[in-house]
Amino acid sequence: MFKSVMVSVKPRLNQADVKLLKGIFATKDDLKKLATKDDLKDFATKIDLLKMERRLKLHVSKAKIDLATRISRVATSSPTIKMFNDLEGRINRYHPTN
Incomplete structure (x- = not known):
């Protein structure tokens, strides 16, 4: 009898919302201030982790x-x-179980 119709409403962001979100989440520039590519080299790569795993298995x-x-x-x-x-x-020997 009646058909249900769904209407989607897209939320609109204004400048105040964008400013609030930038205050909460780090931007690309903020991340660049925190870490450089040289800093990322200090972390173990996938190959390093595999080598560590092999050594651990050996031990x-x-x-x-x-x-x-x-x-x-x-x-x-x-x-x-x-x-x-x-x-x-x-x-x-005399009474095997198998």
């Missing part, structure tokens, strides 16, 4: 290997744990 993998060797050293030095591992090995 983590070395730490995992070091931890595993320390745990195995402790496991083989304790007679109780050694006996338990031998017993578990025999059980798995």
Whole structure:
């Protein structure tokens, strides 16, 4: 019966609004005063971040290997744990779960 009609009204900005917005947001000139291209070179690039990530992964993998060797050293030095591992090995040999 009735058709709904949507009317869009574009808001108009006047000079007072523009002046207010310039006071809130930094302009291009303001940003140039804060940082130069040389300042931006101090930040890490994508390539630098990838290199750091590779180094971190290498350190983590070395730490995992070091931890595993320390745990195995402790496991083989304790007679109780050694006996338990031998017993578990025999059980798995004669009664495999797979």
